[in-house]
Amino acid sequence: xxxxxxxxxxxxxxxxxxxxLALESHWRGEMSEAALEATAQQLRARHRAQQSDTGLAYVxxxxxxxxxxxxxxxxxxxxxxxxxxT
Numbered sequence: 001x002x003x004x005x006x007x008x009x010x011x012x013x014x015x016x017x018x019x020x021l022a023l024e025s026h027w028r029g030e031m032s033e034a035a036l037e038a039t040a041q042q043l044r045a046r047h048r049a050q051q052s053d054t055g056l057a058y059v060x061x062x063x064x065x066x067x068x069x070x071x072x073x074x075x076x077x078x079x080x081x082x083x084x085x086t
Contacts, residue, residue, distance in 0.1 A: 004057035
């Protein structure tokens with residue numbers, strides 16, 4: 001049975017911290033939400049291509065988060081606590 005190489009995830013931040021810089025720029029009001037979404041989409045596409053180009057049998061998807069990967073997965077799985085106002 002052949003070994004099929006795979007990746008369990010890929011760093012979301014980008015080789016030059018592009019996602020972190022874009023997110024911080026958005027928080028400061030210097031980047032629109034649409035531009036932030038476009039940056040994220042470009043990074044996801046680039047990361048998928050980089051993983052595919054290495055010859056992996058399986059490429060991980062769904063491992064992207066804008067800020068907190070753990071909080072994103074909790075929310076995706078429906079395990080998060082309901083928000084309350086104070």
